[in-house]
Amino acid sequence: MEIPVFTLDAFTNLPFKGNPAAVCPLQHELSDDLYHKLAAEMNLSETAFITRINPSDSFTTGSRFRLRWFTPTTEINLCGHATLASAAVLFQYNKNVNPTLVFETKSGDLCVTQKEEGYSMDFPLNPPTRQDPNDFRGTIKAAVGNLPVQEVYLCNNTKKLLIRLADSCDTSMLTHLKVDGVALQNSERSGRVRAVVVTMKGSPDCQPGYDFYSRNFAPWVGIPEDPVTGSAHTVLGSYWSDKLGKKKLLAYQCSSRGGELELEVRDDGRINIAGQTVTILQGTIKL
Known part of the structure; x- marks a missing residue:
């Protein structure tokens, strides 16, 4: 099995700043055990896995995808920088044709829209x-x-x-x-x-x-x-x-x-979070 992998620094326009995330666009779901092992191997704060929801979609034409995030030790419910990085991979490297992408996640639907510089994410607001x-x-x-x-x-x-x-x-x-x-x-x-x-x-x-x-x-x-x-x-x-x-x-x-x-x-109980990304690595995981 060969899995494409990208490492992007998020919330920055400079390499080696911001927060690095690994992003793996997958042709099909993997086992949870393999997700955990891959995230531990990448050893970044988060590794994101993108999968297609509709089999007839491609990463270029689809507008809705499933997204999961793993730290080196556990799966988490919400991650900003790896969502930003995931959208950047689909827009920049898969040349996705849609102005906005929707990710189905453990925190509900998260939308990411291209901006003139970077991307804007539509996230839930979490008042303390x-x-x-x-x-x-x-x-x-x-x-x-x-x-x-x-x-x-x-x-x-x-x-x-x-x-x-x-x-x-x-x-x-x-x-x-x-x-x-x-x-x-x-x-x-x-x-x-x-x-x-x-x-x-x-x-x-x-x-x-x-x-x-x-x-x-x-x-x-x-x-x-x-x-x-x-x-x-x-x-x-x-x-x-x-x-x-x-x-x-x-x-x-x-x-x-x-x-x-x-x-x-926003007044509707949501928050827009915008930032930029820089790609550091593009490669293939071989299993």
């Missing part, structure tokens, strides 16, 4: 709810140490814990944060949390005008730090839109790779 920081004292300590924390929110749907640093913090405090993934995972074993997102208010008046910054740590699913996380911004977009009173937001995830996301919170 405010928490008592004392309920997550150990996790907060493992994530940010002694840095001052302004608010703590939890999205029960995505199991992402949002820790907002105080506005008195400098951006460098977030970028230089060193998080021990093992200690973080050990701090929370109840199953309530699957990722910790540390965020802080940006400086929209200073170029390039980011409204907020974030970093994302998910050792519970085998990802010590995810470089740029579309799914986290379904939570962050909801939170910061409410706090800043804005529908359109420019976000920067300030991991060592870094990536930029354009967000638009």
